[in-house]
Amino acid sequence: xxxxxxxxxxxxxxxxxxxxxxxxxxxWVAAAAVTxxxxxxLVSAMTNPRFGWDKVALYxxxxxxxxxxxxxxxxxxxxxxxxxxxxxxxxxxxxSVNPVVKASAGMYVTVFRGTPVLVxxxxxxxxSALYPEITFGIPGISLDANQLITPLAAAILGLGLNxxxxxxxxxxxxxxxxxxxxxxAAGALGMSRLQTLFRVILPQAMRVIIxxxxxxxxxxxxxxxxxxxxxxxxxxxxxxxxxxKNLQVVPLLIVASIWYIIFTTVFSVGQGYVERRFxxxxxxxxxxxxxxxxxxxxxxxxxxxxxxxSHS
Amino acid sequence: MTTETAERExxxxxxxxxxxxxxxxxxxxxxxxxxxxxVVCIIGASGSGKSTFLRCVNHLEKIDGGLxxxxxxxxGYRLKGHKLHxxxxxxxxxxRADIGMVFQHFNLFPHMTVLExxxxxxLRVLKQRKDEVRRRALGLLDKVGLxxxxxxxxxxxxxGQQQRVAIARALCMEPKLMLFDEPTSAxxxxxxxxxxxxMKDLARTGMTMIVVTHExxxxxxxxxxxxxxxxxxxxxxxxxEAVINHPQxxxxxxxxxxxx
Numbered sequence: 001x002x003x004x005x006x007x008x009x010x011x012x013x014x015x016x017x018x019x020x021x022x023x024x025x026x027x028w029v030a031a032a033a034v035t036x037x038x039x040x041x042l043v044s045a046m047t048n049p050r051f052g053w054d055k056v057a058l059y060x061x062x063x064x065x066x067x068x069x070x071x072x073x074x075x076x077x078x079x080x081x082x083x084x085x086x087x088x089x090x091x092x093x094x095x096s097v098n099p100v101v102k103a104s105a106g107m108y109v110t111v112f113r114g115t116p117v118l119v120x121x122x123x124x125x126x127x128s129a130l131y132p133e134i135t136f137g138i139p140g141i142s143l144d145a146n147q148l149i150t151p152l153a154a155a156i157l158g159l160g161l162n163x164x165x166x167x168x169x170x171x172x173x174x175x176x177x178x179x180x181x182x183x184x185a186a187g188a189l190g191m192s193r194l195q196t197l198f199r200v201i202l203p204q205a206m207r208v209i210i211x212x213x214x215x216x217x218x219x220x221x222x223x224x225x226x227x228x229x230x231x232x233x234x235x236x237x238x239x240x241x242x243x244x245k246n247l248q249v250v251p252l253l254i255v256a257s258i259w260y261i262i263f264t265t266v267f268s269v270g271q272g273y274v275e276r277r278f279x280x281x282x283x284x285x286x287x288x289x290x291x292x293x294x295x296x297x298x299x300x301x302x303x304x305x306x307x308x309x310s311h312s
Numbered sequence: 313m314t315t316e317t318a319e320r321e322x323x324x325x326x327x328x329x330x331x332x333x334x335x336x337x338x339x340x341x342x343x344x345x346x347x348x349x350x351v352v353c354i355i356g357a358s359g360s361g362k363s364t365f366l367r368c369v370n371h372l373e374k375i376d377g378g379l380x381x382x383x384x385x386x387x388g389y390r391l392k393g394h395k396l397h398x399x400x401x402x403x404x405x406x407x408r409a410d411i412g413m414v415f416q417h418f419n420l421f422p423h424m425t426v427l428e429x430x431x432x433x434x435l436r437v438l439k440q441r442k443d444e445v446r447r448r449a450l451g452l453l454d455k456v457g458l459x460x461x462x463x464x465x466x467x468x469x470x471x472g473q474q475q476r477v478a479i480a481r482a483l484c485m486e487p488k489l490m491l492f493d494e495p496t497s498a499x500x501x502x503x504x505x506x507x508x509x510x511m512k513d514l515a516r517t518g519m520t521m522i523v524v525t526h527e528x529x530x531x532x533x534x535x536x537x538x539x540x541x542x543x544x545x546x547x548x549x550x551x552x553e554a555v556i557n558h559p560q561x562x563x564x565x566x567x568x569x570x571x572x
Contacts (some may be wrong), residue, residue, distance in 0.1 A: 097401075184372055185419035189433035189485060190409030192402045200433065203423045 055251035059242060060258070068238025069259055075155060075224045075234060080217050082160035087167025092197065094172055105168070112165035118226055121158035124149060125230040155227040163220060170212045174205035207278050214271035218264050225260075235259055323348045323383060323520050324369060330377030332365055338364050340544035341378065352520045353531035353552065356541035357567055362524045365541070366491050369522065370411045382489065384409065384531030391467060399567040409437050412482030416494040420466040426453065426477050427462040430484045438485065445484070452480040456510050461497050476510050483514070490514070492523040528572055532556050540564045 045051055059065060093105035112120070123130075126146035135141050149157075178201050186196040228237035239252040269290050276289060288296065313498045322345040331339040338361045346352050354362040367373040368380060371388045380387040389396040399407070399423050421429050430449035434440045455461050456476040458469075466474055475495055482490060492511065496504040508530050514545060515521060515534050527529060531552055538555040540548040540563075559565045 179419075181415060181417055181419040182421065185413075185415060185421070186433075187405060188370060188372065188408055188411075188413035188415075189481070190405050190407075190437040191433060192405050192437075195436055199436065200421055202423075 013261045050250065051254070052248055052251035056254050056258075059239075059248075059252060059255050062242065062255075064233075064238045064242055065235070065259070067299055068233055068235040069263075071152075071233060072224050072235040073222065073263070075152075075159065075227065076217070076230070078156055079159035079163055079224075082156070083163025083167045083216070083220075084213065086160070086164035088171050088202075090164060090168035091171035091175060094168065095175060109165045112162050113169075116129035117158060117162045117223065118229065120162055121154065121227060121230055123152065124157045127154070139258060151227070151230050151232045153217045154230055155224075155232045159220065159223060159227070163216065166216060167213070170216070171205070171209055174207075174209035175201055178204050196222045210278050211271075211275050214267070214274065217270070218267050221263055221267065222260060225256075240310050318416070321348075322346055323350075325381045326365075326369075326378065327380075328378035329365065329368060329375050329380055331361075331368060331373060331375050337399045338544050339368070339375075342544075344539065344544060344546060346520065346522060348520055349518045350536045351515045351519075351523065351534055352537045352539060353560070354522065354524045354539045354541060355526070355528070355531060360541040360542045361449050361544040365495050366493050366522060366524050369489075369491055370408045370413055372413075382407075382571055390547075408491070409485055410487050412485060412487035412490040414475070414478050414482055414490070414492045414495045418466070418471070418497050418498075420478055420481070421475055425463050425465055426458065426469070429466070429477060430481045433481075434484055447487075449480070449484050451478075452483050455513070456480045457506075457540040469501045470503060472506045475499065475507045479507075479510055479514070488520065490519055490521045492521065492525065494524050494526065496525065521529075526571060528556060528568070537562070540567065542567075 046053075047098075090105045090108060094109070095103045096102050127149045131145050134143040134145050134148060175197075182200055182204065183196055186200045186238050191199070224234050225236040227234060228240060231237065233241065239256040243249045243252040272290055317434070321541045323412065324344070324346040326342050326344045326558060329339055329342040330337065330528055336506065338359075340361075342361075342365055350534060354366065356362045362468060364373055368375050369382065374388060377490075385391075386396060387407070388404060390399055391397075392404070420426075421432065426434065427446070427449055430452065431442075431445050435446040452460060453462055456479060458473060458476055458480070461473065461477070465550060466477065469477065469566075495511070496507050499507065504527070511521070511523070511530070512534050523535070533552075536551040537549060538552045539546055540559070540561070542563050548555055548559060555564065556568060559568055
C-alpha cells in the first residue's frame with residue numbers, strides 16, 4: 001500500500017527509478033553448507049591412502065578396462081534396441097482386440113517384470129542344464145545349447161527380454177495418452193488399424209514415450225553390471241578380473257564407478273536434447289538445454305551483471 | 313437402374329435402428345431415409361441420441377438392432393443371400409472411405425501440416441497418385457479459403473480454420489455422403505459463421521449431408537429437411553421451414569423456444 005501512495009505522489013515513469021534485483025541469501029547459506037561437506041569429504045579422500053588414487057590413475061585406461069567399456073556399451077545398445085523393438089510389439093499386442101494376443105502379451109509382461117532380472121540372467125546362462133539340445137520342436141534341427149548360449153548371448157537374452165517388458169508398458173502408456181478422437185478421425189477416413197497406429201498414433205505418442213525411454217537407457221547401462229555374475233567381461237567384471245589378481249579392490253571399483261558416471265552423464269545431456277527436440281512446438285515453454293543453463297548462470301553471476309539482476 | 317430411379321432411391325436408409333450403452337438405450341428404433349443430394353439437419357437436446365445415430369451411419373458405433381443401409385450396403389455387415397456376415401475392422405474401414413465425417417473437436421492430425429492432413433488418406437487408403445491428390449487438396453484448401461495455410465500446422469490455426477481444414481480433409485476422399493457432428497459447437501461465436509459458410513457452399517454443390525447441429529438459422533436456410541430427436545426417437549420430421557416455424561409436437565416447441 002505504501003508503495004502505491006509514494007508512487008502516486010512522485011508520479012514518475014519507470015525510467016525514474018532504479019530497479020534493485022531480489023537477493024537470495026538462503027542460496028548462499030545452502031552453498032556454504034554444501035561446500036563444507038564436500039571439502040570435508042575431499043580432505044578425507046585425499047589423506048586416506050586406502051583410496052589408492054595412484055592405482056586409480058594407473059588402471060583408469062587399462063586395456064582390460066577399456067575392453068570392458070566396449071562390451072558394456074555394446075550390451076547397452078543391443079539390449080535397448082531389442083527391448084524397444086519387442087516392447088512396441090508387446091504394447092500393440094496388449095492393446096489388441098484379439099483376446100488371445102492380448103492375454104499372451106500380458107502374461108509375458110507379468111513373468112518378465114515379476115521376476116528379478118538377475119534370476120532371469122542365471123536361467124538363460126544355465127539353459128543348457130534345462131535343454132541340452134535346442135530343437136524348437138522341429139525335426140532335423142538340433143543345436144547344442146552350450147555352444148549357442150554363450151555368456152554374452154545369455155546376457156543379451158536376459159537383459160533384452162526383461163527390458164522389453166518394461167518398454168511395452170512405456171509404449172502402451174504413450175499410445176493410451178493420445179486422444180481417442182485421433183483414432184476415430186483416422187478410422188472415419190478409412191485408414192486401417194495398422195495405418196492408424198503407425199501414421200497417426202505412434203508419431204504423437206513419441207513425445208510421451210521418449211523421456212522414460214531415456215531413463216531406461218541410462219538404467220540399462222548400469223544394469224549391464226549384473227552380467228558380471230555370468231562372467232561376461234563388461235566394465236565391472238573387467239575391474240573384478242584385475243582386483244582378483246592384485247587385490248586392489250577399492251581403487252578398481254572407483255575406476256569402474258568413474259566410467260559409469262562419465263557415460264551416464266553424457267547420456268543424460270543427450271537425453272535432454274532429444275526431449276527438447278520432441279517437445280518442440282507442442283509445449284509453450286521449452287525448458288533450457290544444459291548449455292543454455294550454463295550460459296545463463298555466467299551471465300547472471302558475471303561481475304558486469306551485478307546490480308542489473310537476472311532477466312529470466 | 314436408370315438415373316432417375318437411382319436418384320429417387322434413398323442413399324441412407326435406417327430401419328428400426330437401436331443402440332444401447334450398457335443398460336442405457338440411446339436409440340430406440342430410428343426410421344429415416346435420406347435421398348441423394350439432400351441436406352438433413354438433426355436437432356434435439358443433448359442426450360437425445362442424435363450424435364450416436366450419426367456415428368452409427370459410418371459404424372463408429374455398432375448398432376444393436378435394426379438395419380442401416382448406405383447405398384446398397386448394409387453398414388457393418390456383408391449381405392450374402394439371407395445371411396448378414398459381420399465385417400472385420402478393415403472391411404468396415406474400406407466402406408467408410410467414401411463417407412466423410414467432420415467432428416465437433418476437428419480431430420486434425422497435429423503432427424502433420426494442413427496439406428499432409430488432407431493428403432494422408434487419399435494416398436494411403438485410396439492409393440491415388442501423389443500429384444493428383446496434391447492438386448485436389450490444394451484446390452479444396454482454396455475453396456475453404458485456406459490456400460495460404462497449406463504448410464501450417466493445425467495448432468497455429470484458429471478453431472474456425474481448423475474446422476474448415478477438417479471439412480476439406482473429408483472432402484479430399486471424394487465422399488458421396490458427408491456427416492457433420494456438431495461442427496460448430498466447440499467454436500468461439502465469432503468463428504461459427506465462416507464454418508457455416510463453407511458448409512452452405514458445399515450444400516449448393518449437391519452433396520448429401522447429414523448435420524447434427526444446434527444452429528437453427530443454418531437448419532432453416534440450408535436444410536431440405538429437419539429431424540427432431542428426443543429420447544432416442546424421431547418425434548418430428550419435415551421440411552425445415554415447417555418443423556422450425558410450425559412445430560407440431562409439444563416437445564419440439566419447448567426445445568425450439570429454448571434454443572431460438
